[in-house]
Amino acid sequence: MGKEIRFGVIGAGYMGKAYAIALNSVSTTFELPARARLEMIATTNQEGSAAKAAAYGFSRATGDWRKLVADPNNDVVSICSPTYPHKEMALAAIAAGKHVLREKPLSVSAKDADDMARAVERAGVKTLVGFNCVKNPATQLARQMIDAGEIGDIVHFRGTHNEDYLMDPSLGMSWRLKAKYASRAGALGDLASHIVNLAHYLCGPVAEAIGESQTVYPSRPGDGGLLEAVENDDQTNFLVKFESGALGSFEASRIAAGRKMGLTYEVIGTKGALYFDQERLSELRFYSAGDPSNRRGYRTLLIGPEHPDYGAFCIGAGHGFGYNDMIVVEMKDMIQGVVSERPLWPSFRDAVHTASVVDAVPRSQDERRWVKVSEIAEELPQ
């Protein structure tokens, strides 16, 4: 048996399970220099953790994440906890020399993100942040096409991430709605962060932003049905200017009736355009001004084995890529990044930029003016 990369996963909820599914299949899907091993899982108690280990296929379990972080048999620590406590976890893992795969968003603030990124840079470990939508073959293809100049220079980007999982005001509280655990950025931090990161990936860094966020339902029933305050936004709109000079428009909502995975983007270039809608995960729409003028039209590229990473899953084009498959690509990237010198994207450092844009939005709203991302950066410890 060849080399293995041993994963320790903190958290066994929605994303913890998704990670486990992906870790179980990644080494069969891709030919890799090392196989993934589901070494250990940590939840908040030993008994529950052991049950999850059995259910998910991990070798060992612990009720104490500190043990997982310290365990010499874990090569990678994957953190799927709520946003708040993860900073402590991440710093501990980095201090222990572990590579870290952290679910998005990286942090509750740019400051925290930067603290972690600095620790990473001192320790020399590898990091990846779980903005999984950039792992989609369709979006990787978009990046390739942009890099190859197929749509010319980018002049406009529009990104949305709209869902409706909280459109019902009787749905209860969770950590995601509390400033302490998820920051003052609600849909902004949970959803818009995805498209900010994506825009960075496709169009380069953002220079400045202005926006308006809103908490449409200011209280929701908590434990025992008593109303509790919602401490972050239900929806947000913001405009940006990229460093390249291109304009951008962003919007996110967790109360957008009808949208289940309404992560969409449109990139307009001087020679063409791209459009993507994650509810149709396996399609990239492409308009080329290079076609004869009377034969131009948006074409739907059905993702297939000629596009990035798809062929490992299926040899037939258009057979369909799923949400969990994006996580498999994420695991593949992590393994390759750990074993080789291949850079990982988005690293903690890349995610500092995402967090800085996210931080700029409420400031712009407080001060009713455009905020430069460099203003946020300058406040970070030098």
Place this chain on the structure above:
Amino acid sequence: MGKEIRFGVIGAGYMGKAYAIALNSVSTTFELPARARLEMIATTNQEGSAAKAAAYGFSRATGDWRKLVADPNNDVVSICSPTYPHKEMALAAIAAGKHVLREKPLSVSAKDADDMARAVERAGVKTLVGFNCVKNPATQLARQMIDAGEIGDIVHFRGTHNEDYLMDPSLGMSWRLKAKYASRAGALGDLASHIVNLAHYLCGPVAEAIGESQTVYPSRPGDGGLLEAVENDDQTNFLVKFESGALGSFEASRIAAGRKMGLTYEVIGTKGALYFDQERLSELRFYSAGDPSNRRGYRTLLIGPEHPDYGAFCIGAGHGFGYNDMIVVEMKDMIQGVVSERPLWPSFRDAVHTASVVDAVPRSQDERRWVKVSEIAEELPQ
């Protein structure tokens, strides 16, 4: 033969022809209290005007719009000229007691729009501004559904009007690119004005706005191929807050590769949502949270005779409504408005609000801050 409403049309270009097509068929399509009569057309010279009169079916022609405006046999004056000179035309028509149908945008500034609206109110004539997309049965239906509470309270509106007719930088100058004739608002005035008006129709007035416009191609070849300065924007993004408290996001472009009639809107309510794309003119997409939770989904309503104004065109649902059909509805509304006391929408007064929002955007960009629409309104003569 019954009553007639006699139309005099100034201009025989793109919209002048569209008006003529519609005036020829409106009285057959709809049962009206008065038939439309193509009384007179005016272009810039007598000979050309006579040729157009013959081609389009007008009874008389003139090379001098002042004659058309003064002619006692014209009941309605339709102005399809470029934006700039129309103010003088409109004021003359109003002074002559004519009802006025003015192509959009109404004016190069809120001030001009207000001047005209005041003249109208003094004269007591009927007016309509050619924001024809609100005449689409799909959009009329959207308004009915909103009024009936089918999507609950509106929390978010996104409107786009993207086209690519100027994406090629070698395409030449026109009056639309000059500040004097079309104002400093390029895509903003030509295209975004449509969706501002539409948003007003669907969601009520806008309270404040902030935006950023951009001239991507600052010069284009003019007469003789010499480069001339482009004096207004190629693309614009802006955010608004409606008076109702709902948030809005707007975008318009004349260089958006791939979009031919990219007028789209999404209205998110507390109980459902609506989506429209004018490239699919005969469809309104509707999401209702009133459906059972496992049977919810955006449904595509194909416009048919049960929806506003469609049945006059065709008794079969889904048979297809066209761009020129919207102009026919516009003419029908104008005739009904003139004959009866039925209010017309959008009147010159309604268009003052559109113009005020359009004016707020460059000011917000100059001053890097949110601008209230009331700031614009307060500067108008009291």
Place this chain on the structure above:
Amino acid sequence: MGKEIRFGVIGAGYMGKAYAIALNSVSTTFELPARARLEMIATTNQEGSAAKAAAYGFSRATGDWRKLVADPNNDVVSICSPTYPHKEMALAAIAAGKHVLREKPLSVSAKDADDMARAVERAGVKTLVGFNCVKNPATQLARQMIDAGEIGDIVHFRGTHNEDYLMDPSLGMSWRLKAKYASRAGALGDLASHIVNLAHYLCGPVAEAIGESQTVYPSRPGDGGLLEAVENDDQTNFLVKFESGALGSFEASRIAAGRKMGLTYEVIGTKGALYFDQERLSELRFYSAGDPSNRRGYRTLLIGPEHPDYGAFCIGAGHGFGYNDMIVVEMKDMIQGVVSERPLWPSFRDAVHTASVVDAVPRSQDERRWVKVSEIAEELPQ
């Protein structure tokens, strides 16, 4: 004033009105060698006919179609009556030396169609049959692309024409459901005839067919609510082989829940493919194997002024073509055909082929075998 072509229209129902709308606007829309004149309309009584003449803009009216046919001031006779009596009308019009525009289907049998086509050939008049869907710019474009070899040799055609206007079994009787007036071919004659004609236009003649039709609701309430027998099919499926060797599959239904104008076709060639759905009237989807293999995909061509006949309606691509606009093209073709030697398609002779394929289907069902179209043809008088 220039030359005129004077139209006499028999029938003032659905299609009679559609013809009138189109005749009113065709001469403004297109630059033509002669303007259309709405000369006379005939319904079944003088008074009703006079009212329709006033409503639709005809100069004269009659309650006797024979007078219209005989009137020397009518150049073209347009027949919009139910299918049955039209043969007598058409033969009378031809005998009177009129050009004839006949609503589809041409006849209740191939025999009748052939009788008419022979009379036409003896008289030397011009004819057009109202299979209006071939007048759509999208479908004209499809034909151009096929002729230019853009999809290679055709190997497969699938056509559907599904609607649901009779899906409710409580909906009452009409002439369309009676063998005498509409033939034994129900959805087959009313709807499938459109796609047979279309297939002929795009792929050439059909060699043989086999099918199965079905009357799902054998009786429906007639006058007074008493059940009456439905005498023709609600739905039909048939396979064909074209003379070229290509295979084809056809289906039509008047009870197909959810389809309002479900006229679709897919043409598969050796180098590409085309797809059209009349519920999206202004789009032609095109797949080209000539694109690089990793950039292939169905592209949506939004019909614009570079495509056939669209530019006369609107100079902006993608602005939307409507159902009635197809009738306008039909009228334009008729006028051009009458004035010039430009051949008209589909003529009565072309429609004989359509009728022969339609006749082959029930015979194939009766005899449970493939029927050659030549078997039908050989039975026609030689």
Place this chain on the structure above:
Amino acid sequence: MGKEIRFGVIGAGYMGKAYAIALNSVSTTFELPARARLEMIATTNQEGSAAKAAAYGFSRATGDWRKLVADPNNDVVSICSPTYPHKEMALAAIAAGKHVLREKPLSVSAKDADDMARAVERAGVKTLVGFNCVKNPATQLARQMIDAGEIGDIVHFRGTHNEDYLMDPSLGMSWRLKAKYASRAGALGDLASHIVNLAHYLCGPVAEAIGESQTVYPSRPGDGGLLEAVENDDQTNFLVKFESGALGSFEASRIAAGRKMGLTYEVIGTKGALYFDQERLSELRFYSAGDPSNRRGYRTLLIGPEHPDYGAFCIGAGHGFGYNDMIVVEMKDMIQGVVSERPLWPSFRDAVHTASVVDAVPRSQDERRWVKVSEIAEELPQ
């Protein structure tokens, strides 16, 4: 550690790998009474098999499928070989008392399928045939909705399975194109079999069929580039009548330019309709005549945790289901079927019906007449 079901897989190509991916993740995805164990893999030689075992995660490897079949540590034998030799494999596995999961199609003839089904019934083992598209949550939902009467009685079914993987005539030979290995049914056996099985699942058994298949490219380059004969069809069309009386239309092609996974179906009922397109794997379109008449339209149900089997993959609706996820459901079903008395669908017996319909089509073509499925059944050994 709990109970395990040990899988032996014959074949390590496209489907062998897909099975391995699914077996690795199924026990994490679903809570099951027994975990899947990747016990053994067999290819045609020991060395290659060992390499595949290492790559895919199997414990053991063999170069001789007979050893795998005979091995007492394999509970389930999964056969992913080409169609031809599998019968011997399946019979040997059944004889050894193994449960069998056989990739589709089950056999090269109804006779062979029946022989296997009889052996299964004598042995009392569990079987499943890999018509994986029926495992899609969208299609399971379609079945639930039909069973619940949500679209009323079915009157029409149209199924297509079009791909273009062989549209290029220079693409070489494979076992799929040879009668001996894949039968005389090419696209018919490989692709149409999917939709026949699916139609059986949704609409019940087929009573009779007539069709026409065609080999468009009769030879293709084989080893050394020499042309070899293609021995089965490239495309096929056939009509059916279901035992219920409903009509059906089927089409399949491996040369259908532009279609990558063009498996679509439309089910028309008396009260509504369903539409599915596997290129959009996570959507089921539903039309309900139960909606108010002016609010009816096809709605797009994005598959989510309220629909069958999806929630085990992801708690968020519309996040996207992939092709390999269907195989995971297949494995889940197989495990549940083996452990419990829950019936498996499609079993070998169910697949006899599919094979019988497939056999009826070429006979109908040879004899130019409709063929009853019972004619095929009656020829099977009694």
